Structure formats: C-alpha cells, structure tokens
Amino acid sequence: xxxxxxxxxxxxxxxxxxxxxxxxxxxxxxxxxxxxxxxxxxxxxxxxxxxxxxxxxxxxxxxxxxxxxxxxxxxxxxxxxxxxxxxxxxxxxxxxxxxxxxxxxxxxxxxxxxxxxxxxxxxxxxxxxxxxxxxxxxxxxxxxxxxxxxxxxxxxxxxxxxxxxxxxxxxxxxxxxxxxxxxxxxxxxxxxxxxxxxxxxxxxxxxxxxxxxxxxxxxxxxxxxxxxxxxxxxxxxxxxxxxxxxxxxxxxxxxxxxxxxxxxxxxxxxxxxxxxxxxxxxxxxxxxxxxxxxxxxxxxxxxxxxxxxxxxxxxxxxxxxxxxxxxxxxxxxxxxxxxxxxxxxxxxxxxxxxxxxxxxxx
Amino acid sequence: xxxxxxxxxxxxxxxxxxxxxxxxxxxxxxxxxxxxxxxxxxxxxxxxxxxxxxxxxxxxxxxxxxxxxxxxxxxxxxxxxxxxxxxxxxxxxxxxxxxxxxxxxxxxxxxxxxxxxxxxxxxxxxxxxxxxxxxxxxxxxxxxxxxxxxxxxxxxxxxxxxxxxxxxxxxxxxxxxxxxxxxxxxxx
Amino acid sequence: xxxxxxxxxxxxxxxxxxxxxxxxxxxxxxxxxxxxxxxxxxxxxxxxxxxxxxxxxxxxxxxxxxxxxxxxxxxxxxxxxxxxxxxxxxxxxxxxxxxxxxxxxxxxxxxxxxxxxxxxxxxxxxxxxxxxxxxxxxxxxxxxxxxxxxxxxxxxxxxxxxxxxxxxxxxxxxxxxxxxxxxxxxxxxxxxxxxxxxxxxxxxxxxxxxxxxxxxxxxxxxxxxxxxxxxxxxxxxxxxxxxxxxxxxxxx
Numbered sequence: 001x002x003x004x005x006x007x008x009x010x011x012x013x014x015x016x017x018x019x020x021x022x023x024x025x026x027x028x029x030x031x032x033x034x035x036x037x038x039x040x041x042x043x044x045x046x047x048x049x050x051x052x053x054x055x056x057x058x059x060x061x062x063x064x065x066x067x068x069x070x071x072x073x074x075x076x077x078x079x080x081x082x083x084x085x086x087x088x089x090x091x092x093x094x095x096x097x098x099x100x101x102x103x104x105x106x107x108x109x110x111x112x113x114x115x116x117x118x119x120x121x122x123x124x125x126x127x128x129x130x131x132x133x134x135x136x137x138x139x140x141x142x143x144x145x146x147x148x149x150x151x152x153x154x155x156x157x158x159x160x161x162x163x164x165x166x167x168x169x170x171x172x173x174x175x176x177x178x179x180x181x182x183x184x185x186x187x188x189x190x191x192x193x194x195x196x197x198x199x200x201x202x203x204x205x206x207x208x209x210x211x212x213x214x215x216x217x218x219x220x221x222x223x224x225x226x227x228x229x230x231x232x233x234x235x236x237x238x239x240x241x242x243x244x245x246x247x248x249x250x251x252x253x254x255x256x257x258x259x260x261x262x263x264x265x266x267x268x269x270x271x272x273x274x275x276x277x278x279x280x281x282x283x284x285x286x287x288x289x290x291x292x293x294x295x296x297x298x299x300x301x302x303x304x305x306x307x308x309x310x311x312x313x314x315x316x317x318x319x320x321x322x323x324x325x326x327x328x329x330x331x332x333x334x335x336x337x338x339x340x341x342x343x344x345x346x347x348x349x350x351x352x353x354x355x356x357x358x359x360x361x362x
Numbered sequence: 363x364x365x366x367x368x369x370x371x372x373x374x375x376x377x378x379x380x381x382x383x384x385x386x387x388x389x390x391x392x393x394x395x396x397x398x399x400x401x402x403x404x405x406x407x408x409x410x411x412x413x414x415x416x417x418x419x420x421x422x423x424x425x426x427x428x429x430x431x432x433x434x435x436x437x438x439x440x441x442x443x444x445x446x447x448x449x450x451x452x453x454x455x456x457x458x459x460x461x462x463x464x465x466x467x468x469x470x471x472x473x474x475x476x477x478x479x480x481x482x483x484x485x486x487x488x489x490x491x492x493x494x495x496x497x498x499x500x501x502x503x504x505x506x507x508x509x510x511x512x513x514x515x516x517x518x519x520x521x522x523x524x525x526x527x528x529x530x531x532x533x534x535x536x537x538x539x540x541x542x543x544x545x546x547x548x549x550x
Numbered sequence: 551x552x553x554x555x556x557x558x559x560x561x562x563x564x565x566x567x568x569x570x571x572x573x574x575x576x577x578x579x580x581x582x583x584x585x586x587x588x589x590x591x592x593x594x595x596x597x598x599x600x601x602x603x604x605x606x607x608x609x610x611x612x613x614x615x616x617x618x619x620x621x622x623x624x625x626x627x628x629x630x631x632x633x634x635x636x637x638x639x640x641x642x643x644x645x646x647x648x649x650x651x652x653x654x655x656x657x658x659x660x661x662x663x664x665x666x667x668x669x670x671x672x673x674x675x676x677x678x679x680x681x682x683x684x685x686x687x688x689x690x691x692x693x694x695x696x697x698x699x700x701x702x703x704x705x706x707x708x709x710x711x712x713x714x715x716x717x718x719x720x721x722x723x724x725x726x727x728x729x730x731x732x733x734x735x736x737x738x739x740x741x742x743x744x745x746x747x748x749x750x751x752x753x754x755x756x757x758x759x760x761x762x763x764x765x766x767x768x769x770x771x772x773x774x775x776x777x778x779x780x781x782x783x784x785x786x787x788x789x790x791x792x793x794x795x796x797x798x799x800x801x802x
Contacts, residue, residue, distance in 0.1 A: 011391075013387070013388055013391040013397070030634065031633065031634050033630060033633075038403075039403070057633060057634075059629075059630070059633050061626065061659070062655050062656065062658075062659035063655060065623065065626070065656075066623075066626040066629075066655075066656055066659070068626075069619065069620070069623040069626035069627045069630065069656075070626045070627070070629050070630030070633065071630060072619075072627055072630060073626065073627040073628060073629060073630025073631035073632070073633070073634065074630045074631065074633065074634035076597075076617060076627070076630075076631050077597075077630075077631045077632075077634035077635035077638065078634070078635065079634035079635065081630070081634060095620060095623070096620075096623070099619065099620055099623075122403070123402075123403065149422070177403075178400060178426040178427070181400055181401065181403055182398055182399065182400035182426045183384065183387055183388075183397075183398070183399045183400070184396075184397065184398045184399075184423065185391050185396070185397070203635070204615075204617075205597045205615035205616075205617065205631070205638070206595060206597055206615060206635055206637070206638045207615075209594065210593055210594040210613075211593065211594070211613050211614045211615055212560075212562060212593075212613025212614075213613075217562065217610075217612070217613050217614055217615055217616065218615040218616075219609060219610045219615065219616040219617075220609075220616070220617050220618065221606070221609045221610075221617075221618040222618060222619075222620075223602070223606050223609075223618055268425070268426065269425070271422070271423070271424045271425055272424045272425040274424070275424035275425075276424075347425055347426065347427045348425065349424070349425045349427070349428050349429050350424045350425060351428075351429060351430075352429070
C-alpha cells in the first residue's frame with residue numbers, strides 16, 4: 001500500500017470536490033462519513049475511490065444528522081474524521097456540530113454552499129455563512145475558513161484538520177457550488193515535505209488500561225444540572241476561543257488602510273473583487289479590498305483599522321447580507337459608511353463590482 | 363496583459379459541449395495558461411440545455427461565470443435561446459447552420475454572427491460522432507486560446523487508448539479539428 | 551450485609567447512589583449490563599454511549615469510557631466510533647423515545663447495515679425525563695401528559711414493536727431480544743449474548759428491556775410490577791426474537 005498519496009509538488013487541473021478529497025488524504029484524514037447532496041457529492045466519489053488504496057475508510061449514512069454524529073464518534077475514537085455537506089444538509093449538520101462545539105471535538109466539515117432558503121438551487125450561493133459561523137443552539141465556537149481558489153481549497157482543507165486537532169474546535173472549510181464543480185489548476189504537495197507539520201490525533205475514549213483501575217474513565221457529557229455549571233462551561237469555551245482567535249484569524253487586503261473605499265468580500269466573490277479593484281487602481285481610483293479568510297474568528301483588529309481609515313466599505317456577497325452582519329458587528333462604531341452589493345444565490349462578476357465602485361466614487 | 367477569453371458552449375445533452383470545454387481547458391492548462399471551466403449542473407441540466415463556461419487567460423481568472431462572452435457557440439435551437447443573454451456588442455455568436463427557425467432571434471447587436479455547417483460536415487464528410495470535435499476545431503481557431511496542434515495533443519491524451527486499437531479514429535478526429543478550424547478561418 | 555456487595559465490578563462506586571427515581575428500572579438494567587461486562591472481561595475496551603432522556607443520568611455510572619450524546623443520536627455516535635476503531639465494544643443505551651421516535655431512522659439503518667454495535671433500549675412506555683408524554687410504546691388506553699384520556703390507537707397507532715422491527719430489517723448475524731427488569735437473570739443473559747455477538751463481530755445486536763417508571767405512571771410498587779409483568783407483556787413479548795445460527799468452523 002502506498003504510504004503517501006502525493007509526493008513532491010505537482011500541478012493538477014481538476015474540480016474542487018476532487019481537490020478536497022486529495023487534500024483530506026494529504027492531511028492524514030482516516031475516515032469520511034457522508035450523505036449525498038449536491039454540490040458536494042464528488043468529494044465522496046473521489047474519497048471512496050482513493051481511500052481504500054491508502055487504508056482509509058468511508059461510511060455512507062442515512063442522513064446528515066447521522067453523518068455528523070458518526071463523525072463525532074470517529075473523532076472520539078481518535079481518528080481524523082470528516083464529512084461534507086451543503087444547504088439543507090448543513091441545516092441538519094448544525095446539531096452534531098453543536099455537540100462538537102460543546103465538547104471540543106475536532107470534527108472537520110466541508111461545506112459547498114448551494115442556494116437557499118429551502119431546497120432552492122443545487123448550484124451556488126454564499127447563503128450558508130450565518131449557519132456555518134454561528135448556527136446551532138450555541139455561541140459559534142467554530143473555526144470557518146472561506147476559500148476562493150482550488151489552491152486554497154487544498155491548503156485550507158489541510159489546515160482545517162490541523163487547526164481542529166490543535167485547538168479542538170469544530171472546523172469548517174466553507175466552499176460553494178462553483179468551487180465544487182469548476183476546474184482550474186492548483187499545485188498539490190505533501191504538507192510535511194513542505195515543512196507543514198501534521199498535528200497528531202488522539203483518542204478521547206478507549207485509551208490503554210482498565211478505566212477505574214489503571215486510569216480514570218474518560219467520561220464526556222454535554223448536559224448540565226444547574227445554570228451555574230453551564231455558565232462556567234460556556235465561559236471557559238469563550239475564553240479559550242477568544243484566546244486562540246488572533247492566532248487563527250486570517251485575512252488578505254490591498255491598500256485597505258490607504259483607500260477611500262474598501263471592498264469587503266469573502267470566498268469565490270473575492271476573485272471578482274480583486275480583479276475589479278486592481279483594474280480601477282490602475283486607472284487611479286482610491287480603492288482597496290479586505291477579504292476575511294476566516295469568517296470565524298474574524299481578523300477584527302485589522303478590519304476595524306480598515307473601517308476607521310476608509311470613508312466607505314462596499315460589502316459584496318452572494319447572500320442578502322450574511323457576511324455583512326459579521327462585518328458590521330465587528331466594525332461597530334467605526335467611521336466607514338457601509339454600502340451593500342448583495343446578490344443572494346447569484347454569482348457576481350468583476351464588471352458588476354467595478355461598475356458599483358465607479359458609481360460610489362463618482 | 364490581455365483579459366481572459368470568455369467562451370460559452372451550449373447544446374443538447376449528448377452533443378458533447380462539456381467534453382469539448384473540458385478538453386480545451388486542459389489543453390490550455392498544459393500550455394501553462396490559466397484556465398477555468400465550469401458546467402451548468404443540477405436540476406436544470408436534466409433534460410435542459412447543457413452550458414459550458416470556459417475562460418482562458420494569462421492571469422488568475424476572476425469569477426467562474428460571466429455576464430457577456432467573447433464567443434458563444436450554440437448547437438441547438440434551445441441553446442440559441444438559452445445563450446442570448448451572454449451576447450453583447452463584443453460577442454461573436456456562432457451557431458450551427460442546420461438550426462431552423464432561429465433567424466429572427468439571432469442577436470443583431472453581436473459583433474459578428476456566424477452560421478457554420480458543422481452538423482452537415484459531420485454527417486456528410488466525416489462521421490456524426492465527431493460533430494463535437496469539429497466544434498472544438500472551430501472554437502480553437504476562432505479564439506486562438508490554444509494552438510491546433512495542442513488541441514490535437516489534448517484529444518490524443520483523452521482518446522489515445524481508443525486510437526491505439528483503431529488508428530483510423532485518430533485520423534478522423536484530427537481531420538475533424540482541421541475541418542472545424544476551416545469553417546471559421548478568416549471569418550472571426 | 552453481604553447483599554450490598556452485589557454491585558458489579560464495572561460500576562463506578564463514587565457516583566453511587568445513582569440519580570434515578572425510586573422504583574426506576576434503569577438501575578436494574580444497568581446492573582445486568584455491568585454484570586455481563588464483568589463476566590465477559592471487556593471493561594477495558596467498552597465504550598458506552600447514553601442518549602438524552604433519563605438514560606443520560608448514566609453518563610458517569612460505570613467505570614468505563616462514556617459519552618452522553620443528543621436525543622436519538624447515540625446510535626450514530628457509537629456507529630462512527632466502532633467504524634473508526636473496531637477493537638472497541640460500543641454500547642448505545644437509550645430510551646423508547648430516543649430509539650423509536652427521534653432516532654428511529656438511525657436505529658433502522660444501523661440495523662440494516664448490520665453495524666457491529668450493541669443497542670440497549672429501555673422501554674417504559676412514555677417520555678420520563680420530559681414529564682411523562684406519550685411515546686411510540688405507550689399502551690392503548692394508557693394515560694400520559696399528551697394522551698390525558700388514554701392513548702387512542704385509531705388516532706395515534708399501536709405501540710411500536712421495536713425488536714420485531716429490528717429483526718425484520720436485519721439479516722443473519724444479528725441478535726435481537728426483549729428482556730424485562732422483572733427477570734434480571736434472563737435479562738443479563740440476553741445482554742451478555744448481545745455483547746458476545748458484537749465481540750465475535752457477527753452483526754447488530756439489540757435488546758429492548760421492559761422497564762418501570764412509577765414516577766410518571768403514578769403507581770405504587772404493586773401496581774408498577776403488575777403493569778410491567780401483566781400489562782406490557784400483552785403487547786411486548788419477552789424472549790429472544792433472532793439468534794444467529796451457530797458459526798460453522800472451517801474443518802469441523
């Protein structure tokens with residue numbers, strides 16, 4: 001059995017779903033649990049073809065509740081476990097994710113956003129931002145990476161497994177139907193050959209020795225008897241999450257502190273924004289961009305800095321203000337005026353962004 | 363640097379527009395260019411028109427889909443209707459000359475409108491099976507996103523295993539590329 | 551008194567006395583489970599999952615690794631765990647609401663896939679933790695908080711026949727039985743066989759246990775035993791429902 005799926009660096013041309021399957025292998029994932037839903041299906045298709053060659057496993061479950069909870073079980077057994085879903089599946093996934101959030105279980109969930117609400121389209125959207133960042137009956141103690149390119153899908157899927165096991169919070173890779181289905185080039189590599197250490201997993205249950213004799217039993221719960229007990233648990237979760245936030249938060253920006261207008265976007269839309277901004281900058285416009293890579297936690301300090309220096313921020317997304325809510329909350333009290341460009345469930349092109357920028361700058 | 367070339371290929375299921383787009387995209391990638399190809403997919407695709415969005419350039423590609431194409435190739439009457447929205451003043455609109463009853467809807471605002479007899483060439487000169495390869499030849503010549511030779515290499519890569527068993531197939535496919543190219547030579 | 555020492559070795563002494571109501575059947579089921587585990591000597595590799603409902607009160611009951619999950623979701627958690635590490639012995643412990651209502655799709659599909667796990671489902675004919683609402687197992691005519699005039703089978707169906715359903719969707723290798731807290735020795739035997747079935751890697755094993763809830767039934771000791779022994783057994787037949795064929799060894 002070959003030890004490593006990828007050796008050396010090589011350029012590939014493939015779909016995003018295929019990229020995720022390879023990246024999970026490269027990250028050392030042991031087992032995937034999944035349930036079919038478009039547009040993430042090919043992650044399972046490629047995983048089920050690749051996995052047995054590397055001694056990895058797969059289970060097709062009866063629904064996304066089960067996919068999420070079996071992933072929880074896999075993690076408890078000490079295996080790097082992941083699942084992938086979209087749309088209504090993500091809705092169901094919020095229940096197991098909230099358990100993982102409560103119990104610090106490092107599950108990895110790949111989301112390929114589709115249209116909403118309801119069944120909507122199987123094609124594309126950025127309408128699962130609210131649900132993915134702060135869904136469930138919890139406080140949003142999750143790490144969410146929003147990718148824009150196939151290279152990032154590869155890089156951040158690997159990073160998601162590492163972050164999950166390092167920080168022990170459920171971790172999402174937030175892609176979308178476009179990224180899932182489109183083909184473009186990327187360079188794949190073995191992370192360790194590139195100096196990216198793989199964070200090891202460890203079992204929560206079933207460790208060596210007889211519980212109660214050689215070691216205390218590993219006993220985990222998410223139900224508490226009194227308010228004070230829960231309050232302490234959530235306070236600890238919040239403290240730990242806030243402590244890692246500056247280390248985890250990632251963003252990208254261009255002249256965000258020196259431009260009149262800063263365009264804010266995330267994920268695949270940031271490609272269009274970058275194109276529009278660079279074109280208009282070449283023409284002399286005072287415009288920059290800010291792109292959060294992590295939607296949870298946000299790079300708040302840098303965002304606030306940009307929002308205090310700019311006259312206005314243009315918030316661009318394929319949703320009716322879901323990213324905007326996160327941005328406005330983080331930038332509360334900053335002086336930039338917030339201007340929307342929302343196209344829920346629709347792609348947005350560089351031409352549309354450029355036209356909007358021109359209309360704002362006059 | 364020039365902007366990416368934006369291409370729409372649209373046809374009925376089975377006409378092979380997605381394979382054509384994928385092969386061209388892979389050929390461009392092999393040449394070290396930036397390529398992005400995305401099909402329409404999902405509910406609409408079942409029994410609907412198959413649309414391929416293809417962009418090839420020298421810088422990272424922006425959004426995967428686009429509003430106006432540089433070239434639209436429509437291979438059925440439904441595909442003509444479906445792709446009208448991608449036609450702007452800079453667009454070259456190509457459709458198969460065998461499509462009937464669409465003369466009135468063909469966009470007058472396009473930079474150029476070309477009716478090419480690809481289906482006829484496939485049926486009468488070559489083989490109906492290489493219809494989409496003729497289209498590929500036409501796209502490659504019209505856009506110059508990759509060279510004709512590179513397009514042939516890409517076909518070889520994809521279908522080489524079949525050509526090994528039946529070398530005549532190779533000739534047929536290569537001829538289809540050349541004939542497709544001829545159909546648009548000097549017209550775009 | 552030497553009778554006090556009958557506590558199974560695998561019980562956690564420091565969490566006793568346990569948290570169940572007086573007269574609750576859970577303690578008897580968990581005693582049978584503890585004894586079976588002691589006899590099989592699998593305390594070191596047992597992982598116990600408990601559901602929401604009164605079963606959650608057992609999250610620190612034993613001296614083995616335990617996970618308290620969500621309502622109905624213990625079956626998939628233990629399934630995922632067992633798939634990731636087949637050396638573990640996975641036990642999913644739940645009530646009738648968790649197994650037959652909110653988690654029924656998990657139970658049916660885990661059984662259909664012949665997951666190598668053991669599910670123990672305690673049937674006390676209503677939702678105990680939430681205050682005595684009607685459950686899939688509520689008896690015809692039985693009064694609960696959501697069937698205050700008695701369960702009307704015309705409107706709400708008949709009690710779910712869980713083991714029979716599981717037996718119907720499993721193939722060879724599965725073990726399915728229904729025990730009762732009124733016969734602890736037999737119950738211990740069923741649970742032990744269910745666990746042995748998993749140890750041998752043969753298939754899904756499922757034991758439903760007829761149990762008591764005097765708190766919500768509002769019964770005294772005599773009425774409680776009468777209900778579990780006489781009333782419940784009219785709909786729920788105690789005994790083994792599916793037993794795997796003896797395995798044929800090579801060369802024998």
